[in-house]
Structures are given as C-alpha cells and as structure tokens.
Amino acid sequence: MVEYRLKTPLKEDEVRKLNVGDILYITGTIFSARDQAHRRILEYAEKGLELPFNLDGAVIFHVGPIMQRKDDRWVVVSAGPTTSTRMNSTTPKLLERFRVRVIIGKGGMSFEVAEALKRFGAVYCHFTGGAGVLAAKNIKEVEGVEWIDLGMPEAVWKLKVEDFGPVTVTIDSKGRSLYETVKKSVEENLKKIYQQI
Amino acid sequence: MRINPKTLEEVAFKLLEKAATSLPDDVKKALKSAYEREDSPTAKTELKNILDNIESAEKLKKPLCQDTGMISFYVRSREIENFVEVRKALIDATVKATETIPLRPNAVHPITRKNTGNNVGEHIPHIEWIYTDQDHVELIASIKGGGSENMSALAMITPGLGVKGVKKFIVDTVVKAGAQPCPPTIVGVGLGGTVEISFKLAKLALLRPLGSRNKDKDISRLEDELFNLINQTGVGPMGLGGKTTCLDVKIEYAHCHTATLPVAVYFQCWADRRASAKISLDGSFEFIV
Ligand code: SF4
Numbered sequence: 288m289v290e291y292r293l294k295t296p297l298k299e300d301e302v303r304k305l306n307v308g309d310i311l312y313i314t315g316t317i318f319s320a321r322d323q324a325h326r327r328i329l330e331y332a333e334k335g336l337e338l339p340f341n342l343d344g345a346v347i348f349h350v351g352p353i354m355q356r357k358d359d360r361w362v363v364v365s366a367g368p369t370t371s372t373r374m375n376s377t378t379p380k381l382l383e384r385f386r387v388r389v390i391i392g393k394g395g396m397s398f399e400v401a402e403a404l405k406r407f408g409a410v411y412c413h414f415t416g417g418a419g420v421l422a423a424k425n426i427k428e429v430e431g432v433e434w435i436d437l438g439m440p441e442a443v444w445k446l447k448v449e450d451f452g453p454v455t456v457t458i459d460s461k462g463r464s465l466y467e468t469v470k471k472s473v474e475e476n477l478k479k480i481y482q483q484i
Numbered sequence: 485m486r487i488n489p490k491t492l493e494e495v496a497f498k499l500l501e502k503a504a505t506s507l508p509d510d511v512k513k514a515l516k517s518a519y520e521r522e523d524s525p526t527a528k529t530e531l532k533n534i535l536d537n538i539e540s541a542e543k544l545k546k547p548l549c550q551d552t553g554m555i556s557f558y559v560r561s562r563e564i565e566n567f568v569e570v571r572k573a574l575i576d577a578t579v580k581a582t583e584t585i586p587l588r589p590n591a592v593h594p595i596t597r598k599n600t601g602n603n604v605g606e607h608i609p610h611i612e613w614i615y616t617d618q619d620h621v622e623l624i625a626s627i628k629g630g631g632s633e634n635m636s637a638l639a640m641i642t643p644g645l646g647v648k649g650v651k652k653f654i655v656d657t658v659v660k661a662g663a664q665p666c667p668p669t670i671v672g673v674g675l676g677g678t679v680e681i682s683f684k685l686a687k688l689a690l691l692r693p694l695g696s697r698n699k700d701k702d703i704s705r706l707e708d709e710l711f712n713l714i715n716q717t718g719v720g721p722m723g724l725g726g727k728t729t730c731l732d733v734k735i736e737y738a739h740c741h742t743a744t745l746p747v748a749v750y751f752q753c754w755a756d757r758r759a760s761a762k763i764s765l766d767g768s769f770e771f772i773v
Contacts, residue, residue: 472718
C-alpha cells in the first residue's frame with residue numbers, strides 16, 4: 288500500500304503505476320457526474336458536440352451533492368459518493384471517448400468497466416459511502432456548474448479540491464479488483480457458514 | 485388527545501435537524517468498537533473516515549451524508565383528535581427542514597421522475613400512528629437513504645424449510661447486497677405476519693436501539709446467531725473486506741398463516757439517522773434519542 292498525492296490533469300503513466308490498495312489524495316479539479324450526466328456526455332459525443340468542460344486527464348466523482356447558494360456563489364454542504372454500479376453501462380464508452388483517468392465512487396464497478404480501465408489507462412477508487420461532510424471539507428471552491436437543468440444532484444459540478452481523500456484504489460489498470468478478491472473470500476466463508484446453519 | 489400543531493412542527497423540525505446532522509450514541513459506540521476490532525488497513529481506513537465524518541458533521545451541524553433520504557414520522561400516542569392538523573404540521577416541518585438545514589430534495593414521481601423539490605409528495609413524508617396508552621406523545625423522525633433501501637428484500641420461505649431457510653435467506657441477502665448498502669449495516673428483520681406486516685415490523689425493529697434484544701427468547705437467540713453469522717461473511721466495511729459487516733441484527737415477529745413464512749430484510753446503512761422526543765400535554769418536550 289502506497290500513498291500518493293496527485294495533481295489534475297492526470298497523465299496516463301501516473302495512473303498506470305497505481306495498485307489496488309494504494310491511497311490517493313487529489314489536488315486540482317474534479318467533476319461530479321452521475322446517471323443523467325453520463326448519458327448526456329455520451330449524447331454530445333455521438334452528435335460531435337463539444338462538452339462545456341474538459342475531460343482530458345480528468346477525475347470523475349460519482350456524487351449527487353447537497354449545494355447551497357450563498358450570495359452569488361455555490362457552497363458544498365455534503366458530498367459523499369453515490370453507488371457506481373448505476374454507471375456500469377455508460378462508463379466503458381465514456382473511457383473510450385474521453386481520457387478520464389480516475390473515477391471515484393462507492394460499491395465498485397463491473398467487469399466490463401474493469402476491462403475498459405485496463406485498456407484506456409484509468410483506475411476506479413473508492414471513497415467511504417456516506418462520508419459527505421469529510422468530502423465537502425476537501426472541496427475548496429465550486430468553480431462552476433453545467434447542466435443544472437438536470438437538477439442539483441444530477442448536474443455536473445466543477446469542484447476545486449485540495450488533498451481530496453483518502454480514496455482507495457479498488458480497481459487498477461492492471462485488471463486487478465479488490466471486489467473480486469473480497470468476493471472470492473466471501474464465497475469461501477459462506478461454505479463454512481452454511482455448515483453452521 | 486389533541487396535539488398542539490405548533491409544538492409538533494417545532495419538535496419535528498428539531499428532530500429532523502438532529503437526525504440529519506448527528507448519530508445516536510448507540511450507533512457511534514458500535515462504530516468505534518468496530519474500528520478497534522478491525523485489523524486490515526483498508527477496513528480501518530473506512531471506519532476512521534466514517535468516525536471523522538460524524539465528528540465533523542456534528543461540529544459543523546451539516547448533514548452527515550448527502551443522501552438525506554426519505555423521511556418518516558412515527559407518532560406514538562393515544563387516539564389523536566386532530567390528525568389532519570398533525571399531518572400538516574409534520575409536512576410543514578419537512579418543507580422547512582429541506583430548505584434550511586438544508587436536506588437534499590429526493591422525492592420524485594415514480595414514472596416521470598420529476599422532483600417535487602421539497603421532499604413532500606404523494607404519501608411522503610410517511611406518517612404512521614402507533615397506539616399507546618401513555619399520557620404523552622412520542623415523536624420519532626427517521627431519515628433513510630436510497631442505497632440501503634435498494635438492497636432490501638422479501639422472501640416467502642417454504643414453512644417446511646423452517647428457521648434454517650430463514651437464516652440462509654438473510655445471510656444470502658447480506659452477501660448479495662455486498663458494498664451497496666454502505667456496510668457496516670444494521671439488519672432489520674420482520675419475521676412472519678403477512679407480506680404487509682413483515683416490512684412494517686422490520687422497520688420497527690430498526691427503530692429499536694442497537695444491542696436491544698427481542699423479549700421472545702427464541703427470537704433473541706436468532707438475533708445473536710445471525711449477528712455472528714453475518715460478521716463471518718467477510719464482506720466488511722464498505723464491502724472492502726473485514727470483520728464488521730453488520731453492527732446489529734434486530735428482529736420483530738408476528739404470528740403467520742400456517743401455510744406461509746414471510747421474511748422481510750430491511751437494511752439500514754451505518755448512517756442510522758433517527759431521533760425522537762417526548763412531548764407532554766402541557767406542550768413541553770425533551771429529546772429521547
Ligand atoms: S447508503 Fe446510507 S450512508 Fe450510504 S450513501 Fe446512502 S444514505 Fe449515505
């Protein structure tokens with residue numbers, strides 16, 4: 288387990304060296320995106336439209352934050368990760384079209400996503416589910432918001448972060464997944480549990 | 485009895501604020517001892533993040549999880565004369581809490597997915613009256629997020645499979661849920677009754693404090709046994725492996741039809757946001773949890 292402090296935009300080789308279990312703290316800009324934002328990003332890509340934000344070397348955070356308007360700016364109230372599996376179907380395409388390097392969420396992602404991470408050089412990281420205030424503390428500023436018509440949780444928030452973490456690499460770009468390791472040991476444990484039932 | 489709607493609205497608002505921005509002591513204690521017990525660095529990191537997050541949320545008075553869930557109120561009292569006023573007071577408190585705490589607006593139409601913007605909608609917030617014969621009113625506010633909700637499950641066990649079938653279904657449901665309901669979870673179980681009753685009982689079980697045990701000896705033994713079995717699965721905090729998959733298992737039961745055996749498994753994530761207060765007839769009130 289190694290700890291890394293990384294700055295956005297991220298380069299492919301920086302991300303390819305990361306291993307499952309490593310802990311990251313990220314400084315720079317991260318983008319919030321969940322179900323509907325993913326769908327719209329792909330729609331834009333299909334139609335050849337330019338996105339209102341740059342995903343080159345980007346970090347995407349699966350989150351539907353609580354934001355509050357104070358005077359003329361937005362502040363983050365609470366912003367923990369949302370369940371990533373809902374983005375399983377859209378993520379491989381997203382990784383193919385854009386050079387997204389880090390995805391942060393909770394609960395893990397599918398085998399197809401793991402394959403795409405390997406192919407395009409990106410990692411999936413876990414941030415503690417429900418730790419909304421901890422995440423908000425590391426967000427220094429809301430740089431902007433796009434697609435607010437999708438609603439507060441679904442809009443794309445451009446967030447300026449400092450040492451955002453600790454996030455744990457749970458699927459790396461070498462095809463390894465902590466979820467698979469845990470799944471195998473749980474299957475073993477279940478055999479013993481059934482005997483006690 | 486007549487409940488003063490002004491007092492009720494004020495208490496309901498305070499309970500929502502308390503529930504959203506802090507956790508009951510029993511939950512914090514269970515999370516702390518889980519942190520001590522774990523030895524893998526990943527599991528420890530997760531529990532440390534959870535504990536740090538609770539501490540910050542309580543200090544800053546901010547919602548500890550951004551998913552401020554669906555809201556339910558439980559009113560324990562004698563017959564209520566002015567239920568219409570009571571209902572309005574609880575709805576008004578929900579609107580105010582959404583705006584000022586603030587809570588995330590989560591209530592959407594099931595087909596159009598249009599968000600009402602204030603956590604109020606058809607049958608939402610959920611308001612339930614529980615009859616008691618005490619001379620005061622007890623109001624419980626519960627905030628429950630979508631992640632744990634999505635993994636809940638019901639089985640109609642063949643009665644012939646007996647308690648073995650019940651145990652297997654509950655353990656399998658926890659394993660299948662994996663990381664999704666933000667473990668360590670609290671597993672609420674409604675055993676018996678009808679399909680309708682089983683989920684109500686599972687929710688009532690979740691409202692009980694952690695560590696409390698059912699009065700029925702057979703049921704309390706099952707609570708202990710399931711607690712141990714679930715924590716042997718190794719799912720661990722956030723599904724990343726470890727010794728703590730659940731903080732407790734709580735079961736409520738009802739007699740059921742001789743041909744049926746319903747089992748409802750209702751997950752509560754670690755963010756077990758509930759708060760309650762006792763309101764006396766003179767309008768004074770005090771927090772219970
Ligand atoms: S499951 Fe609970 S802790 Fe996790 S994100 Fe949802 S409400 Fe928050």
